[in-house]
Amino acid sequence: MIEKLFVKEGIKRVRLNEYFVKELERAGYGGMEIKRTPMGTQITVKVEKPGIIIGKDGKRIKKLTEEVSKRHELDNPQLDVQPIEVPDLCATLMANRLAKLIERGWHFRRAGRSMLQRIMENGTSGCEIVMSGKLKGPRGRTEKMVEGYIKHCGEVAEEMVDRGYAIARVKSGVIGVQVWIVRPDAERPDAFRIIKKEEPEVKEEEVKEEVKEEEVIKEDEEDKDKEYEEEGGGDKEE
Structure with missing residues (x-):
């Protein structure tokens, strides 16, 4: 019995899809989704041009909902029209x-x-x-x-x-x-990407401190050289 129910529901889905392909050709039909809810059957229709289905003051979509209910024996069908982002x-x-x-x-x-x-x-x-x-x-x-x-x-x-x-x-x-x-947003399981190693940024304050240290070292070396020259010069005078 359960198998027959699944087959019956599958036939309903195929016939409903064929009906939408024929009726919504001008609107750019792009598929549908059916969900069972406590309020009835919610049918989400994806189209390229939603305005053609909705019609003036929603008359077109009301008529389409009535035809779907009569032809395909669905429990309180509710049509929801969604535009296709990238046709x-x-x-x-x-x-x-x-x-x-x-x-x-x-x-x-x-x-x-x-x-x-x-x-x-x-x-x-x-x-x-x-x-x-x-x-x-x-x-x-x-x-x-x-x-x-x-x-x-x-x-x-x-x-x-x-x-x-x-x-x-x-x-x-x-x-x-x-x-x-x-799908463009799909992530491949075997995809990989190369991440470049970022070198640490050197702050200006650290650079200035290093320059100051180098200058101090140079000054100390110059002072030592002067002292050495003075001592050497004194020996020569004697």
């Missing part, structure tokens, strides 16, 4: 953009390289793009593009890497697009 570093958003370029007729290599370069220029340390399907010819194939540092498995990958998936529908069939982006 070019959101994996879901970039995957959707890449899928749209392929649907418009761009060659998959040109579109993938262009998107990879755009992502790397925004300060990330690593990115990977995978496209699979009937890219060229009747047979399916997979094209992978990697640049920088990337992790694929383990807890490190879950914390460091943002993953996005989209589908491009073309005449030859369906092409799946996966985008993996290393």
Whole structure:
């Protein structure tokens, strides 16, 4: 019974995500998060242009909340819209953009390289793009593009890497697009940095004291030389 419940919740999440991808395309949909609260279901939607979802006087978001409640059978859904700080570093958003370029007729290599370069220029340390399907010819194939540092498995990958998936529908069939982006603020476990050894600063007072000591020593040496010369001079006169 528990397994069926998990499967049912997973299907709801996938259908809700597909609904947002279709409805919020103009707003630049970049993913969602679902949390269960005592008040109901809180859905956090990340978009590039929040104003399009909210609408005038919040009418658009109210209508969207009602449609989500009716279609997906969620308990008192509450939509929270958050803007994406750096759109070019959101994996879901970039995957959707890449899928749209392929649907418009761009060659998959040109579109993938262009998107990879755009992502790397925004300060990330690593990115990977995978496209699979009937890219060229009747047979399916997979094209992978990697640049920088990337992790694929383990807890490190879950914390460091943002993953996005989209589908491009073309005449030859369906092409799946996966985008993996290393978050800019992520700390690599194998990273290291060289710390330069700082030389202790010498204060001006200490320098002045050293100069005074040297002057005193010189004066003492000069006095001794004079005394020696005077004594030597007296012997010669005798």
